[in-house]
Amino acid sequence: QVQLVxxxxxxxxxxxxxxxxxxxxxSFRSINRMDWYRQSPGKERELVAGLTRGGSPNYxxxxxxxxxxxxxxxxxxxxxxxxxxxxxxTAVYYCAATTWRTDWGQGTQVTVSS
Numbered sequence: 001q002v003q004l005v006x007x008x009x010x011x012x013x014x015x016x017x018x019x020x021x022x023x024x025x026x027s028f029r030s031i032n033r034m035d036w037y038r039q040s041p042g043k044e045r046e047l048v049a050g051l052t053r054g055g056s057p058n059y060x061x062x063x064x065x066x067x068x069x070x071x072x073x074x075x076x077x078x079x080x081x082x083x084x085x086x087x088x089x090t091a092v093y094y095c096a097a098t099t100w101r102t103d104w105g106q107g108t109q110v111t112v113s114s
Contacts, residue, residue, distance in 0.1 A: 001026070001101070001103055002024050002025060002026050002030075002031060002097045002099060002103045003024070003025040003026070003103070004022050004023070004024055004025075004095050004096075004097055004103060004104065004105035004106075005022070005023045005105060005106070006020060006021065006022050006093065006094065006095050006105040006106065006107060006108040007020070007021050007022075007023075007108060008020040008021050008108060009093060009108030009109045009110045010109075010110070010111070011111045011112075011113065012085055012110075012111070012112055012113070013112070013113050014085060014086055014087055014112055014113065014114050015084060015085065016085050016112070017081070017082060017083045017084075017085065018082050018085065018110060019079055019080065019081050019082070020036070020079065020080040020082070020093055020095075020108060020110070021077055021078075021079055022034070022036075022077060022078045022079070022080075022095035022105055023075070023076060023077050024076045024077070024078070024097055025076070029053075029073070030099050031053065031097045031098065031099055032052065032053055032098050032099060033050060033051070033052045033053070033097070033098040034050070034051050034069075034071060034078040034095065034096070034097055034098075035047060035048075035049065035050040035051070035095065035096045035098070036048045036049045036050070036069060036078075036080045036093060036094070036095055036096075037093070037094045037095075037096060038089075038091035038092065038093045038094070038110075039091055039092050039094070039107075040090060040091040040092075043091075045094070046060065047060060048060050048063055048067065048080070048093070049063065049067055049068075049069040049080060050069070051069045051070070051071055051078065057069045057070075062088075063082075063089075066082065066083050066084045066085075067080060067081065067082050067083070068080070068081040068083075069081075078095060080093070080095075082110070085110075085112045086112060087112045087113065087114045088112075089110060089112050090110060090111050090112050091109075091110060092107040092108065092109050092110075093107060093108050093109075093110055094106075094107045094108075
């Protein structure tokens with residue numbers, strides 16, 4: 001089991017930037033895939049960005065060109081750099097780590113004001 005702790009959420013004006021962090025416990029190298037999801041009230045949780053070990057990142061169409069996912073193996077941390085934020089990006093953001101199972105963090109709130 002991998003334990004995940006997200007941080008970096010907050011309130012930002014439209015057009016601003018935030019960087020989310022997800023720190024993983026245990027052996028980071030056993031993780032095959034790290035993903036960022038988000039969920040807004042009344043909506044289903046959606047995949048925002050994903051990164052496989054040794055693979056290229058993938059992004060939801062709604063965030064392409066604005067968000068960047070990256071991974072620091074030395075710090076056992078995955079990041080989500082979010083630029084040009086929009087009110088519709090407001091959501092609770094979760095990171096997920098897949099080994100032989102998928103573990104989830106507790107989520108961090110991102111609120112973008114217009």
